[in-house]
Amino acid sequence: MVTAVMPSLHPVDLVIVALYLVAMIAVGVLLAGRVKAYQDFFLAGRSLTTPILICSLVSSYYGIDALIGDSGDASREGMVVWFTYGRPYTLALLVAALLVARRLRGMHALSLADLLGQHYGRSTQVAAAIASFVYALPVLAIMALAAMAEVMFGIPLWVGACLGSAVSVVYVAMGGAWADVLTDTVQFAVMCVSLALALPYVMAAVGGFEGVRATLGERAFAPLGTAPPLYTAAYALTAASVFVEPLFYQRMLAAREAAAIRNAFLWGILVWAAYDWATTAVGMAGGAMMATGALPADTPRDQVLLRLVPLYLPLGISGLFLGGCLAAAMATVDSYFLVAAGNLVYDIYRPLARRELEDRTLIRYTRGAMLLSAAACVVLGLYFERIKEAWAFTATILTSTLLVPTLASLFLPGRRVPLAGALASWGGLSVVVAVYAVLHVWGAPDLDLETRRMDVAGVTLLREYALFVAVPVSALGYLLGRLLGRCR
């Protein structure tokens, strides 16, 4: 267990954090009475405008996992985090904004899994919902919240994970998508403004990028990094998950019009890139501090940001930054709990139960499903040791299961063949599960890359390479299904 670093948090900082938490719960309480129909509860009545979508998209998609995970990676690996891990996402978001959004207008679905179910049938919808559910579990955010609680207060990881889940579930279970969106707006402001305020202090402490270069050398400024190319490529390719990101589809379906979501993505890309840069810069500053002894040289990468904040930020700014960390976490946790619960109830239970459910029943079941999602999240969060490996697992599951059938349904009009969707989705999902299971049982730890590996006939297999196998298998399954299956 890590020894708590703080008690250098001033009571003013703690009051700021406490007020923020109370305000979020109050929002859920106030909005609970407005929710009548399931469409209100899950899609905020399909009335979201561009500014609301910007706040909601940015704050939900980028959580504390991005803040803590990216800064931690940058402390070890440098600018590769912004250039190579991050920019493929910018490209994917641009394509999604310009090509995907407008194809969803006129589609009367409540989720991506629902969309695929309407196109391919129930089997594909269930596979899609399972992958979407695993991905939507905000494991990364909960892990980061737990790490924060452990470093700040010495609370055991599992307690921090449970507390973090509980607060977010409370207000979104009560107020649904409206509570989610409203709190996202506040959280968006807090997480961005607090980072903007903190960044100059942190960079000044290490003498700017000149100081970073003097300490860490040119290696930290290499855009492609120094890890094996295939390993780097595997992480860059997780950007394909953007095309099957359940949150994006939920927001796209909740938008008032196609132009609103397109414009929100384009503005969001600017904010995301700025946020990425800020977290990378803070991480590199943390790396420089570790090299000079200002921070312990063996600081775990997921704790770099949390340990340097109280050392260099003045009173009030430190509390606001902690509030920003919480905001970043909760904006993600609440949105993804809503999506995950919707997957369980609307996309798995409802089609398998084969009966129509009243809106108030759907709402009640979805609220209950949030508790199930929270429990599953805590279990998964305690299994993975680092945020980065949890991200690789969930993104790989999602992309391998959904990428091929989703892109085919959006861009290949014509025959709808249920077998194609089923083979593509279940094939991709099965391969990922198999690779991770085999490496878990028969693989060995790779201490340099912090993953698991297996050497077979001179070829090194890492867990992260599952994507390279699963997506082609999914594509083959799709083609086979098109050849052998019958149209709906």
Place this chain on the structure above:
Amino acid sequence: MTIWDAVTWLAVAILGPGVLVICVAVARDLRRLLGGAAPPPPGPPPASKR
């Protein structure tokens, strides 16, 4: 100041004043939507009974 420091200040400008401008626009839209001033767009047909 290096080019990376200049980029850092650009990021600060986007995440600070830029974000606050967006939040003002949001506050305006939320007041209209939650206050019921603008009617919602026509809803879609009911979801399938699958």
